[in-house]
Amino acid sequence: xxxxxxxxxxxxxxxxxxxxxxxxxxxxxxxxxxxxxxxxxxxxxxxxxxxxxxxxxxxxxxxxxxxxxxxxxxxxxxxxxxxxxxxxxxxxxxxxxxxxxxxxxxxxxxxxxxxxxxxxxxxxxxxxxxxxxxxxxxxxxxxxxxxxxxxxxxxxxxxxxxxxxxxxxxxxxxxxxxxxxxxxxxxxxxxxxxxxxxxxxxxxxxxxxxxxxxxxxxxxxxxxxxxxxxxxxxxxxxxxxxxxxxxxxxxxxxxxxxxxxxxxxxxxxxxxxxxxxxxxxxxxxxxxxxxxxxxxxxxxxxxxxxxxxx
Amino acid sequence: xxxxxxxxxxxxxxxxxxxxxxxxxxxxxxxxxxxxxxxxxxxxxxxxxxxxxxxxxxxxxxxxxxxxxxxxxxxxxxxxxxxxxxxxxxxxxxxxxxxxxxxxxxxxxxxxxxxxxxxxxxxxxxxxxxxxxxxxxxxxxxxxxxxxxxxxxxxxxxxxxxxxxxxxxxxxxxxxxxxxxxxxxxxxxxxxxxxxxxxxxxxxxxxxxxxxxxxxxxxxxxxxxxxxxxxxxxxxxxxxxxxxxxxxxxxxxxxxxxxxxxxxxxxxxxxxxxxxxxxxxxxxxxxxxxxxx
Numbered sequence: 001x002x003x004x005x006x007x008x009x010x011x012x013x014x015x016x017x018x019x020x021x022x023x024x025x026x027x028x029x030x031x032x033x034x035x036x037x038x039x040x041x042x043x044x045x046x047x048x049x050x051x052x053x054x055x056x057x058x059x060x061x062x063x064x065x066x067x068x069x070x071x072x073x074x075x076x077x078x079x080x081x082x083x084x085x086x087x088x089x090x091x092x093x094x095x096x097x098x099x100x101x102x103x104x105x106x107x108x109x110x111x112x113x114x115x116x117x118x119x120x121x122x123x124x125x126x127x128x129x130x131x132x133x134x135x136x137x138x139x140x141x142x143x144x145x146x147x148x149x150x151x152x153x154x155x156x157x158x159x160x161x162x163x164x165x166x167x168x169x170x171x172x173x174x175x176x177x178x179x180x181x182x183x184x185x186x187x188x189x190x191x192x193x194x195x196x197x198x199x200x201x202x203x204x205x206x207x208x209x210x211x212x213x214x215x216x217x218x219x220x221x222x223x224x225x226x227x228x229x230x231x232x233x234x235x236x237x238x239x240x241x242x243x244x245x246x247x248x249x250x251x252x253x254x255x256x257x258x259x260x261x262x263x264x265x266x267x268x269x270x271x272x273x274x275x276x277x278x279x280x281x282x283x284x285x286x287x288x289x290x291x292x293x294x295x296x297x298x299x300x301x302x303x304x305x306x307x308x309x310x
Numbered sequence: 311x312x313x314x315x316x317x318x319x320x321x322x323x324x325x326x327x328x329x330x331x332x333x334x335x336x337x338x339x340x341x342x343x344x345x346x347x348x349x350x351x352x353x354x355x356x357x358x359x360x361x362x363x364x365x366x367x368x369x370x371x372x373x374x375x376x377x378x379x380x381x382x383x384x385x386x387x388x389x390x391x392x393x394x395x396x397x398x399x400x401x402x403x404x405x406x407x408x409x410x411x412x413x414x415x416x417x418x419x420x421x422x423x424x425x426x427x428x429x430x431x432x433x434x435x436x437x438x439x440x441x442x443x444x445x446x447x448x449x450x451x452x453x454x455x456x457x458x459x460x461x462x463x464x465x466x467x468x469x470x471x472x473x474x475x476x477x478x479x480x481x482x483x484x485x486x487x488x489x490x491x492x493x494x495x496x497x498x499x500x501x502x503x504x505x506x507x508x509x510x511x512x513x514x515x516x517x518x519x520x521x522x523x524x525x526x527x528x529x530x531x532x533x534x535x536x537x538x539x540x541x542x543x544x545x546x547x548x549x550x551x552x553x554x555x556x557x558x559x560x561x562x563x564x565x566x567x568x569x570x571x572x573x574x575x576x577x578x579x580x581x582x583x584x585x586x587x588x589x590x591x592x593x594x595x596x597x598x599x600x601x602x603x
Binding site: 192 | 335336337338340341343344345347348350351352354355357358361369371372373374415416418419421422423425426432435438439442444445446447448449450451452453454455456457471472475476478506507508511532535536537538539543553554557558561564568571572575578579582583586590591593594597598599601602
């Protein structure tokens, strides 16, 4: 409705403007009122805490009471801390494996869901459901499935390796976290890939089909190069999200068994809120931010280059 | 539902993939495969429902069998144990507040920036907001928890405010891209008719942003309703806990009482799931639009 009234406006206005006086260029403070309050709030609730954090990373503050400056010793200590090192290793391992799996599954399913299938919109709707559920809630269901149901089924089938809960095994617990992460994240990525696939003109497939190339060939030489930007976007966003993994860990393993599945975010949260390591863990968070930014930049570089050559 | 009234800017052409004149036959193999694979989605949901309906002594085995005897009291128990109405109301309040305020304010900020990118201040603000996309939440969660406690914002209001403010980075990104595709002549015409900047935005631009407002609203809704970390860090009073937070807080009680726990999980997931079932097409097209920009 609003669209229509506006649509008519240009002609009327143009006719009127034809001989009419020219308006003075817009000045007005309104445009500033639109952004400055938001910028102020953003500064107070985002930038200020970051700066505060950076400041406290130079102190031995436990999060309350007195503190004194300790220079860069928090940063120095980080690099020899075994718990921090294993948290970074776990986080990278988890994030890389999950990112790859999510994108492979999501792309494959998106190709399937844009094919000549029945029940197309019902199926698309169904595959998006995991994204509507809170990780923390559905995660408890997965936890129960992996802790109780899977071992029962495995031992009934005689699979020894899975006859006890993988979440109780320090070597395998991370796989449980990956299962939940992939299950939940594929839903959203499918939608982005479908959006990408729909931008490819059907004529290209027809041309390729006339040239006699099969579906596999068509995917690699037509589809995949053309959804390059979507692939880049998904890879960068998935990795960035997975590197900050928190909910998944809390719900599946709570960092255990032992500290074998502690992610960087979980270590920062635990040490900072409960362990009296406020200053130290903020130093950790600053390092983590640098790592994330470097990762994102490298990824953009590498993937963008692929896009061009593909 | 509301089939998109997208003027001409909507770049997603849902028809493109369907318009394949070469071969119109349905690929039944692919359909069957996708139906089978969709069991990976349905099985955890089925499991939640049947477990929530069982009595504790039916829990053994794989747990996939149907309940032999239904225990509806699980829901009543979970309702009172977790104070479900309170938590659901909190979650609803926060979500509705965050969605409404985000749409109203973030679109406005994005408009001012998108139309003034040639000015140094606005360009700087654009990059200022966007750069926050790369700042991980852990770096500010400790200071912001202290800050909100001092300001008395460790409440629903505080959470709404934080969702609106933290959403800016991403929302500006997608709003500005969309606003640039709206012909500026429309605004100039309205100005000729004597509308001021506010009038131009609210009466001309904001209605044109409807598709993007829907996209941002959907994404904000999913975020605010399902978020766990921000409530965990900000909220200390149990009376103000959200639904996901409540599931976490009651874990120790749930460990001994799985059927009630599953009833509680089901009740926590149900509201948004039900909304989704009815608004499914609309949600999917909204999210898709956000992806193509």
